[in-house]
Amino acid sequence: MRALSVTTLLFCIAISSSGVLAAPQEVPVDGRFDIGGRFIRLSCKGAGGPTVVIDAGMGTAPVEDTGWRAIAAQVEPVVRVYLYDRAGLGQSDPAAPGPRSSLDAAHDLHAGLSAAGVKGPYLLVGHSVGGLHAQVFAAQYPADTAGLVLVSTTHPDQFSNWLALLPASAPDEEPAVTEARSFLTSMQTDPSKNEERLDMHASAVEAHRLTSLGKKPVIVLTHSPRFRMVPGLSEPIAVRLEDATQRMQRQFLSLSTNARQNVAERAGHGLPHEAPAFVVDGILQGVAAVRGHSPRR
Numbered sequence: 001m002r003a004l005s006v007t008t009l010l011f012c013i014a015i016s017s018s019g020v021l022a023a024p025q026e027v028p029v030d031g032r033f034d035i036g037g038r039f040i041r042l043s044c045k046g047a048g049g050p051t052v053v054i055d056a057g058m059g060t061a062p063v064e065d066t067g068w069r070a071i072a073a074q075v076e077p078v079v080r081v082y083l084y085d086r087a088g089l090g091q092s093d094p095a096a097p098g099p100r101s102s103l104d105a106a107h108d109l110h111a112g113l114s115a116a117g118v119k120g121p122y123l124l125v126g127h128s129v130g131g132l133h134a135q136v137f138a139a140q141y142p143a144d145t146a147g148l149v150l151v152s153t154t155h156p157d158q159f160s161n162w163l164a165l166l167p168a169s170a171p172d173e174e175p176a177v178t179e180a181r182s183f184l185t186s187m188q189t190d191p192s193k194n195e196e197r198l199d200m201h202a203s204a205v206e207a208h209r210l211t212s213l214g215k216k217p218v219i220v221l222t223h224s225p226r227f228r229m230v231p232g233l234s235e236p237i238a239v240r241l242e243d244a245t246q247r248m249q250r251q252f253l254s255l256s257t258n259a260r261q262n263v264a265e266r267a268g269h270g271l272p273h274e275a276p277a278f279v280v281d282g283i284l285q286g287v288a289a290v291r292g293h294s295p296r297r
Contacts, residue, residue, distance in 0.1 A: 029042075030042070038108075041085040045075075046075065054130075055109065082118065100191070103136050123147050124137060124145060124148050147213070147290050148213065151271050163181065221279060221282040223271060228242060262285075
């Protein structure tokens, strides 16, 4: 049984990969939706296709997050936008005990959208680990994926590449290097070390199944090269890791023949809160690319 707070009539232009337009339909747009004994929170603003679905970074519930709500408010005059809270975040019920992977998150999102009567294909907007989930969703549900907007997104090889770039362990090494090595190792091997119990290794394997979206748009929004993803390291090591991070961000461009990258001038990994206008522009670029024309300014 669905627990809904708002039901409204939206005239939705659901643009499929073949360019066929769906008929207007009445859809539930705000509430908790049953995905098989658990409820997932979805909230919608705006109207028009393609349907944009936002999945945030680790531990963030977009429905209640002021940054993401403000971004949705800027996008809703153009297109329908869904904010999605993963299991255990915001008003979404927790999942069963034990580790989870990006595939679990993708299944939850797909089931939630289906329960809410929201038809695809969807333009998936994913920040940080939410972007990792979006890659897995696209691999698992290609027909329901219109495109991707990857916001300072976790690359499947990110943690392993960072580990490989750290200097060999030494008794007199910088404490920051020891801490970084311990953190990166535990993130790959121990899901209990992050608040969502996410198995990063399994999720990386799942994300690698996405090899191409063909001509479907991919918008890569990358934080500034001046940012340091691993704080406290000496500058030579920090620069080495950031250079690798920027290369991994560029690798996302290979996912589509219709891909572009925007790099923030100063903002760091927290793009939705540090540079919301930058994120809004990227989402609208993705919408315009799905619709097949340039955004109006």
